[in-house]
Amino acid sequence: SAEAVRREVRSLLEKGARYIIVDMEHVNDVDTTGIWVLQGLYKELIDAGKFLAISHVNKQRLGSNISVAPSQAASLWLNFRDVGALRVIDESAFFADTDRALDFCESLLVEEISGEYFKQFDVFSDQTDLFKGMSVDQIHSVRAVLQQLYFDIGTTIFKQGEAGSS
Numbered sequence: 145s146a147e148a149v150r151r152e153v154r155s156l157l158e159k160g161a162r163y164i165i166v167d168m169e170h171v172n173d174v175d176t177t178g179i180w181v182l183q184g185l186y187k188e189l190i191d192a193g194k195f196l197a198i199s200h201v202n203k204q205r206l207g208s209n210i211s212v213a214p215s216q217a218a219s220l221w222l223n224f225r226d227v228g229a230l231r232v233i234d235e236s237a238f239f240a241d242t243d244r245a246l247d248f249c250e251s252l253l254v255e256e257i258s259g260e261y262f263k264q265f266d267v268f269s270d271q272t273d274l275f276k277g278m279s280v281d282q283i284h285s286v287r288a289v290l291q292q293l294y295f296d297i298g299t300t301i302f303k304q305g306e307a308g309s310s
Contacts (some may be wrong), residue, residue: 146181147156153185153196158297162194162256163249166192168220169200176227183229186237195252197245202281247288254292
């Protein structure tokens with residue numbers, strides 16, 4: 145039930161959780177009350193500097209052929225959209241699957257641990273045009289396979305004419 149989800153999330157927050165993933169893979173339908181609870185929890189976590197990810201609810205799974213029934217993930221997305229929850233819950237909180245949500249939350253945790261200094265070098269920031277035009281899900285996919293490396297000032301990373309290793 146929606147109230148059980150709220151209690152569980154609040155319990156996790158009391159234990160110090162900063163990133164929570166709600167896995168909706170086995171959810172067939174979510175009513176307005178359930179969406180409102182998730183919307184409220186999302187806002188509560190964001191306002192507290194934490195993050196709520198929702199997996200298996202995905203706009204990108206909507207088919208262009210309207211004669212085909214939408215996937216479960218797309219149907220759930222339509223429920224969120226129709227209730228107006230997308231005015232509160234940012235699209236970046238929705239993931240095609242739980243692995244992508246975990247990867248994203250792990251990236252957030254690494255950023256948090258590494259401190260503000262390294263955020264200025266984040267290729268995913270709003271200050272770069274590198275990923276303009278890509279959907280949120282596409283950016284999540286790219287981010288999931290990239291590894292961020294840090295080097296001390298003055299470290300030689302590669303030399304001109306040197307053979308590559310990729």
